[in-house]
Amino acid sequence: MTIHFYFSLVPEALIASMLDPEEFGFYYAVGTSRKTRGQAMFFEVDPAYRNPYFRIDEALARCIPDEDGTPKTSVYISIYRVLEHIDLNALMSLYLTTQDGRTLELQPSPEIPNHEKGLHLYQEIAPVSPLVVSVLSPVEFYELIVRDPSSLVTVPAITFAELDLGELADDPEMGLMDNLPYSNSDHLRECLSQVKTKYISTKMVDRAYVPKLQYRTVKNGFFVGNSSQLKYYPMPSQTELRSENYRWFRSANM
Amino acid sequence: MDFNYSIWLVIGIVGGVLSLGVAIFLYFWVMKQDPGTKAAQEVAGWIREGAAAYLKRLYAALTTLALIISVLIGIVFSLEKGVLGAESGSTSFLPFGVVMALAFITGSLCSAVAGFMGMRVAVEANVRTATAAGKDLAGAFKLSFYAGAVLGLAMVGLAVIGMSVIYMLTHNAQAVLGFSFGASTLALLAKAGGGIYTKTADIAADLVGKVEIGIPEDDPRNPAVVADNVGDNVGDVAGMGADIFDSYVASVVAVMLLGATFGLKERLDPTLYTILPLIICSLGILASLLGIQFVRVKEGGKPGAALNRGTIITCVIFIVMLFGLKLAFPIINTGVVWAAIAGIVVGVIIGFTSDYFTNDSFAPVKETSRVSTSGSAITIITGFSYGLISIIPSVIGIVTATLTAYYIAEANGLPGIYGIGIAAVGMLAISGMIVSADAYGPIVDNARGIAEMAGMGQEVIDRADVLDAAGNTAKAITKGFSISAAALTVLALFAAFSEVMAAHGVNITISLRSPIVVAGVFLGAITPPLFSALTMLAVTNNAFDMIEEIRRQFHAEPGILAGTHKPDYARCVSLAAHGALNSLAIPAFLAVGLPLVVGFVLGPDALGGFLGGAIFTGVIFALLMSNAGGLWDNAKKYIETGKFGGPGSEAHKAAVVGDTVGDPFKDTAGPSLNTLITVMSLVSSLFAPIIAAFHLFS
Numbered sequence: 025m026t027i028h029f030y031f032s033l034v035p036e037a038l039i040a041s042m043l044d045p046e047e048f049g050f051y052y053a054v055g056t057s058r059k060t061r062g063q064a065m066f067f068e069v070d071p072a073y074r075n076p077y078f079r080i081d082e083a084l085a086r087c088i089p090d091e092d093g094t095p096k097t098s099v100y101i102s103i104y105r106v107l108e109h110i111d112l113n114a115l116m117s118l119y120l121t122t123q124d125g126r127t128l129e130l131q132p133s134p135e136i137p138n139h140e141k142g143l144h145l146y147q148e149i150a151p152v153s154p155l156v157v158s159v160l161s162p163v164e165f166y167e168l169i170v171r172d173p174s175s176l177v178t179v180p181a182i183t184f185a186e187l188d189l190g191e192l193a194d195d196p197e198m199g200l201m202d203n204l205p206y207s208n209s210d211h212l213r214e215c216l217s218q219v220k221t222k223y224i225s226t227k228m229v230d231r232a233y234v235p236k237l238q239y240r241t242v243k244n245g246f247f248v249g250n251s252s253q254l255k256y257y258p259m260p261s262q263t264e265l266r267s268e269n270y271r272w273f274r275s276a277n278m
Numbered sequence: 279m280d281f282n283y284s285i286w287l288v289i290g291i292v293g294g295v296l297s298l299g300v301a302i303f304l305y306f307w308v309m310k311q312d313p314g315t316k317a318a319q320e321v322a323g324w325i326r327e328g329a330a331a332y333l334k335r336l337y338a339a340l341t342t343l344a345l346i347i348s349v350l351i352g353i354v355f356s357l358e359k360g361v362l363g364a365e366s367g368s369t370s371f372l373p374f375g376v377v378m379a380l381a382f383i384t385g386s387l388c389s390a391v392a393g394f395m396g397m398r399v400a401v402e403a404n405v406r407t408a409t410a411a412g413k414d415l416a417g418a419f420k421l422s423f424y425a426g427a428v429l430g431l432a433m434v435g436l437a438v439i440g441m442s443v444i445y446m447l448t449h450n451a452q453a454v455l456g457f458s459f460g461a462s463t464l465a466l467l468a469k470a471g472g473g474i475y476t477k478t479a480d481i482a483a484d485l486v487g488k489v490e491i492g493i494p495e496d497d498p499r500n501p502a503v504v505a506d507n508v509g510d511n512v513g514d515v516a517g518m519g520a521d522i523f524d525s526y527v528a529s530v531v532a533v534m535l536l537g538a539t540f541g542l543k544e545r546l547d548p549t550l551y552t553i554l555p556l557i558i559c560s561l562g563i564l565a566s567l568l569g570i571q572f573v574r575v576k577e578g579g580k581p582g583a584a585l586n587r588g589t590i591i592t593c594v595i596f597i598v599m600l601f602g603l604k605l606a607f608p609i610i611n612t613g614v615v616w617a618a619i620a621g622i623v624v625g626v627i628i629g630f631t632s633d634y635f636t637n638d639s640f641a642p643v644k645e646t647s648r649v650s651t652s653g654s655a656i657t658i659i660t661g662f663s664y665g666l667i668s669i670i671p672s673v674i675g676i677v678t679a680t681l682t683a684y685y686i687a688e689a690n691g692l693p694g695i696y697g698i699g700i701a702a703v704g705m706l707a708i709s710g711m712i713v714s715a716d717a718y719g720p721i722v723d724n725a726r727g728i729a730e731m732a733g734m735g736q737e738v739i740d741r742a743d744v745l746d747a748a749g750n751t752a753k754a755i756t757k758g759f760s761i762s763a764a765a766l767t768v769l770a771l772f773a774a775f776s777e778v779m780a781a782h783g784v785n786i787t788i789s790l791r792s793p794i795v796v797a798g799v800f801l802g803a804i805t806p807p808l809f810s811a812l813t814m815l816a817v818t819n820n821a822f823d824m825i826e827e828i829r830r831q832f833h834a835e836p837g838i839l840a841g842t843h844k845p846d847y848a849r850c851v852s853l854a855a856h857g858a859l860n861s862l863a864i865p866a867f868l869a870v871g872l873p874l875v876v877g878f879v880l881g882p883d884a885l886g887g888f889l890g891g892a893i894f895t896g897v898i899f900a901l902l903m904s905n906a907g908g909l910w911d912n913a914k915k916y917i918e919t920g921k922f923g924g925p926g927s928e929a930h931k932a933a934v935v936g937d938t939v940g941d942p943f944k945d946t947a948g949p950s951l952n953t954l955i956t957v958m959s960l961v962s963s964l965f966a967p968i969i970a971a972f973h974l975f976s
Contacts, residue, residue, distance in 0.1 A: 054491075054839055123492035124499075125839065203920035205927030209651075238926045267736050274494040277925050 025095055027087050029069035029080070031106060031115065033150045033183055038069070038078055038102040038110070040087040042095035045119050049127030051097050063236055064121040065149065067248075073114035078102050107150050108180035108250065118246055118257045120239055122275035128239075128265075130246065130257040136163060137244050137256070142193035143216050145229075147237055149183045149246075155230040157215045162186050166249045168225065181250035185259075188243040192216055205238055239276040283549050286557050290442040293560035297435030297710060300567060304424045304431070305399050311421055313402075314409030318732040321498070322405035325724065328508035328851035329401050333516065335855050336471055337390055340464055343866075344386045347463065351456065352379035354968055378456040381444050385460025388436040389523045393468055393516035396429025396717055400515045404507075404724035408734055411725065411741040418741060419575045419584070422721045423714065427570055429519045430714030434566065437461075437527050438559050441534075451534040451552055452778075452964075458524075458531040459960045465524030466869050466953045467862055470813055472517030473946035475858035476509030477817045479850065481941055482824035488934075491832065491839065496730040499838055501831045501845035502824060505854045507727045513945055514720035518756070521953050522713050525764050526706045528956045530555040532770035533699035535963065539777045540693075550609065551696065555703045558618055561603065562707025565596035569711045581748035585715045589629075589755070592711040593622050600704075613690030617683035617697035621704030621766065624679035625759050628672050629712075632758025632901075633751055635668040636908035638916040642668075646913040647933065651922050654935035661913065661936050665906025665943075672758060672901050676765045679705070683766075699770030705763040716756035719749030750912065757904045757949060764952030765897045771959035772889055775966055779882050782970035786886045794975055798884030801876055802891025802958075805868055806899045809954050810947035812865050817942040820857030827853055865950075869957040877962065877969035885962055885969065893955050900951035907944020910936035 025042045032039060032052065041048050045068055052064040074080055083101040090096065118130040139161035146156045146165055158165055162184075168175050169182050187206075191199030196216030206212055208230075215227045245258040265273040313319055356375030403425030411418035441454050448454075483502035487493045493500055496507075537551030569592025575584040597619055604615045635642045642664040650657045679701045687697025726742035728734070776786045788795050827850060837843030877885040914933035922929040962969075 050840060124494075124497075201923065203924040205923040205925070205930070207928050240925070270736055270739075271733075275492070278488065278492065278494055 025089060027071065027084060029071060029073065029101075031067040031069050031110060033065040033067075034063075034153070035103065036106045036150050037100055038106045040080070040083045040099040040101060041097055042087060042089065043097055045117070045129065046127045048097075049119050049121035050125035053121045053123060053125040063123050065118070065237075066121075067118050068116040069110070070114040070116060073111065075109060075111065077109040105151070107183060107248075112248060112250055112253050112255050115248065115255065120276075122239070122272065123236075123278075124275055126272040126275040128269055128272045128276075130259065132255050133245075133258045135256070136254065139163070143189060143196065143220060144193070145187040145189050147185050147187050149185065149237070151179055151181070154228045156226050156228050157212070157219050158226040159219050160225050162244075162247055163254065165226070166247060166254050170249055171251060181248075183246065183248045185237065185246045186243045187241045189216070196220060205241065283553055284446075286553055287442050287446045290438050290553075290556045290560045291446075293563045294435040294437070294439035294442065297431045297563045297567065298439065301395065301428045301431035301435060305395070305428045308399055308403050308406060308421060308425045308428070311406040312409050314405050315732065315734070318405050318408060318728055318734060321728045321731045322401065324504045324847050325404065325507045325511070325728075326401040328504055328847070329397055329511045331851060332475060332508060332512050332855040332858075333394060333397060335859055336468065336512075337394075339859055340386065340390070340467055343467070344383060344460065344464070347870075348379040348382045348460075351382050351964075352376055354965070355379075377448055377450070377453050381453045381456030382460035384440055384444065385457035385462075385527065386464045387460075388440045388457075389461040389464040389468070389520050392429065392433040392436050392523050393520045395432045396519040397511050397516040399425045399428040400511050400717065400721050400724070403721050405728050407721060407725035407745070408729045408732075408738060408742065411729065411738045411745070412734065414577050415579070415581075415741050415744060416575055416577050418725070419581050419745060422725065422745060423573055423585075423718045425721050426717035426719075427710075427714035429515060429717040430566065430710045430712070431563075433519055433523045433713055434526065434559070434563050434710040437523055437530075438556065438563060441527060441530055442556055445534070445553065445556070451531070451538040454531050454534055455960065455964055458527045459957075459964050461520075461527045462524040462953065462957045462960050463870065465520035466950065466957050467866060468520040469517040469953050470865055470946070470950040471858045471862050472509075472513035473942075473950055474813055474816045474820065474861050475854045476506075476513030477942045477946045478820040478824055478857055479505035479509040479854045480945075481817065481821040481938060482828060482850075484938065485821070486825050486828040486832070490829075493839075496727040498731040499841055499845065501828045501838065501847060502850045503727070503731065504847035505824070505850040507724050508851055509854065510720040510723050514753070515717050518716055518949070519713060521949060522706075522709050522716075522756075522760055524953055524956055525760055525767055526559075526709050528771060528960060529699065529702040529706050529763060529767040530559060531960075532767055532774050533696065533703055535774035536693070536696045536699055536770065536777060539781070546692070554610070554614060555700065557603070558600070558700070558703050558707050561599040562596055563710055565592050565599055566708050566710030566714070568592070568595050569708070570714060573715075581745055582751045585718070585748055585752050589626065589708075589711055589715065592708045593626055596622060596708055611690050611692055613687040613692045613697055614700050616686045616690075617700040618704030618707070620679050620682040620686065621701030622708065624675045624682075624701070625705035625762060628675040628762040629755035629759040631671040631675070632668065632905060632908075633754045634671075635664055635905045636754040636912055637751060638912050642909055643912045643916055646909055646936070647916045647922050647929065650913065650917065650929040650932040650936070651927075652932075653928070654932040657910070657913070657932045657936040658939060661906050661910045661940065664909055665902045668905035668909075669898055669901045672762055673897070676762050676897070679762075679766060680769065695770065695773040698766055699773070702763055702766035702770055705759070705766060712756055712759055715752040719746075719753045722746050722749045750908075754908050757908070757944075758901075760949070761897065761900045761904065761952045764900075764956055765893070768889070768893050768955050768959045771956070771963055772886075772893065775889065775959065775963040776886070778963055778966035779970050782967050784882045784970040786882055788883065788886045788890060792883060794880055794884045795887035798876060798880055798887030799891035801872075802888035802893075803895045805872060805892045805958070806896040806951050806954060809865050809868050809951065810899055810903065812868070813861070813947045813950060814942040816857070816861030817946050820854065820861065823857060824850055824853050869954050870961055873958045873961045874965060874969075877965065878972060879974050881973040881975040882966070882969055884975065889959055889962055892958055896951045896955035900948050903943040903948030903951075907940035907942075907948060910940035911944065913937075
């Protein structure tokens with residue numbers, strides 16, 4: 025049986041598994057006895073990838089089928105500081121699994137979105153998970169958080185998604201929030217107004233907003249970057265998802 | 279033109295046969311349509327089998343009950359000669375008790391057959407509608423509406439045939455009362471049982487599937503999904519069909535009974551005024567048959583507008599026919615024509631005002647959606663408050679129809695109460711069209727479910743969504759319509775009850791200065807709330823059992839959630855059916871037994887007060903619960919369209935709570951209450967002669 029490596033974002037973990045990505049997503053979301061549920065986001069990692077920080081070969085030796093021949097579901101290789109140590113070139117597709125186990129594959133794109141006018145809302149996913157508003161574009165935001173030596177608040181690597189702000193991007197005070205499910209909307213408007221009018225580029229809206237990210241709010245895609253590079257995983261539009269991945273779309277839009 | 283009574287009865291029967299014939303023709307037309315892919319047929323097969331299993335159990339239980347009641351009626355009425363409504367000179371070679379028992383059985387049978395036909399076609403039409411939706415909207419709409427028309431036309435056809443034949447054979451309006459009692463008894467149990475079934479499955483499927491496991495609606499992995507879809511049929515097709523059948527027949531019978539007394543007091547021709555409601559119904563059938571032809575939609579059109587257009591055109595045709603009848607037969611009192619028009623106009627207005635409170639184009643649903651952003655408590659308070667307000671236009675409509683019909687009748691030399699009864703008949707005369715539009719709703723709802731479960735594709739689901747939205751509107755209109763018609767019907771039945779009592783030497787005096795009447799009023803007033811509580815508790819108790827079963831299946835077989843193993847759908851179907859039928863005994867006693875207990879113990883005046891109390895709280899509770907439940911449901915759907923945060927938002931979570939609370943309001947208790955008060959009024963009128971003779975308190 026083929027052994028896959030998965031890098032789970034929430035919680036951060038590097039896992040070896042005999043399940044293919046869809047099976048792993050299902051297992052990871054609902055558990056072996058299907059008594060639990062919870063969204064999952066994970067990358068598939070190049071099977072040839074090795075790094076002395078991770079005891080990969082040791083885990084491989086343990087990743088063997090059960091006595092009855094059932095594939096091994098998971099062997100945890102690391103559960104701490106995975107993102108900062110992993111080589112981003114080893115990251116293959118990103119998988120988004122819904123709470124009931126439907127999995128969508130996103131592939132990386134070399135084209136990073138252009139800077140758009142207006143305000144931005146970023147959901148940091150790993151290694152920390154605040155919800156942040158900003159005047160910076162995704163690339164600028166990544167530069168500030170990961171590569172700007174003058175910044176007080178930095179992380180060695182980051183995964184984040186830009187979320188849709190709708191009319192709030194241009195008009196935080198009066199813009200409509202019709203299809204935006206964010207809680208505490210008054211506070212969000214206030215934070216957006218502050219970054220718009222004051223001399224600050226970012227402001228934290230919520231200290232820890234994940235673990236449940238509503239996939240439908242993802243504006244353009246997921247970003248993962250460290251000091252050496254930034255990778256971008258574009259999210260298909262809602263229309264594309266509805267026509268091409270209907271089951272996933274329904275599950276993600278509950 | 280001479281007015282020949284026998285010919286009119288024959289015309290009534292011919293009209294009924296025509297309606298039934300068209301229903302049968304449409305049934306076979308529906309069956310000829312493409313039943314779709316193997317996967318779709320497999321899903322439809324599960325629903326069909328579940329529905330058939332439930333109906334088999336229901337009708338087996340009802341057959342036993344009907345036989346017991348008919349034997350009791352036979353014994354009791356063998357001692358009674360049916361003074362009221364028996365035409366002078368009418369003879370019967372059978373004892374009156376046997377006639378009444380046979381009429382009761384016939385009424386039950388006709389109601390059952392109408393419900394069965396409706397459900398039979400619904401469980402075949404759902405998959406065909408889904409398949410047709412793969413081609414175009416117009417074809418899918420036509421198919422689902424014609425399938426709904428099978429129930430609508432079969433129902434009115436069987437009702438008119440049954441009543442006309444019984445009257446033709448017996449010349450006794452009281453025998454037709456037996457027919458109506460049979461229809462109502464079955465309707466009450468079919469409606470309440472179907473309501474308990476459908477909400478048990480719906481709530482259990484949602485609470486475990488959506489809330490606990492997080493799987494979407496109509497997902498084939500949910501063990502209760504088939505029971506949920508079966509519930510749409512047993513509650514909204516068979517149940518609603520039996521419900522309207524009951525109101526339709528009861529309104530006619532009330533007027534027949536009143537008409538039959540004309541020879542005693544008013545010196546009017548009793549035979550004419552006894553068969554007049556049957557004539558009006560025959561015109562309503564013809565109007566419905568014509569109106570149905572106008573219900574069409576083009577690709578990209580609006581099915582809801584097509585259904586409303588059909589209803590309005592049917593009304594106009596019916597009104598023109600009424601005037602034509604008057605012109606052709608001047609013997610017919612002008613008051614009858616105007617009272618019937620008052621009924622139909624007010625009925626349509628009430629129907630559309632119900633839509634105002636449950637349609638997301640208007641303020642109540644939007645406002646309830648908006649306040650959902652502040653949590654479920656506010657959602658419930660707001661929805662409940664709008665539900666209370668929604669009573670007002672309907673009650674004003676009922677009052678307007680009552681007063682208009684009363685004074686028009688009086689001004690034209692007819693007893694005012696006869697005019698009220700005619701208004702109810704006028705309102706329900708176009709039931710063929712109204713029920714056709716109503717039964718369309720669960721068919722397209724099921725079609726959407728099948729499309730989802732069988733993976734028929736996004737285009738099919740999109741079209742089914744468009745069809746489904748129109749079904750919800752039709753459902754809201756029908757509920758307002760049927761509750762208001764029931765209110766007028768029971769007012770007429772109440773008058774008929776007084777007349778029966780008077781014919782047996784007991785003059786009903788309802789004065790709030792009489793403690794016995796006050797006692798009756800209070801006992802009557804608590805009956806609808808108690809009935810509502812019992813049926814809703816039945817839903818929660820049964821849902822609790824089903825939730826355990828769904829959890830058990832998910833835990834015992836992990837492959838169900840993975841989609842690699844089929845759930846045991848039949849187990850949930852069986853649980854829902856078993857639970858629903860076992861929950862009916864006490865509600866049935868309340869409807870049939872309590873009026874008799876009050877009558878025999880506290881006497882006729884208290885029974886009069888009892889009916890008055892039950893009618894008033896029954897109408898208010900029915901309107902409140904139907905409209906509040908519909909409002910909560912649509913507030914949730916409105917948010918799901920992307921308003922106030924859309925799916926997954928805090929507003930959505932609050933609205934889901936409101937919708938779950940509203941489910942048994944709108945589909946179990948609310949719609950059963952009009953049948954409850956009709957059954958109680960019928961029981962009282964039916965047993966009035968016996969109660970007049972035997973009661974403890976005078």
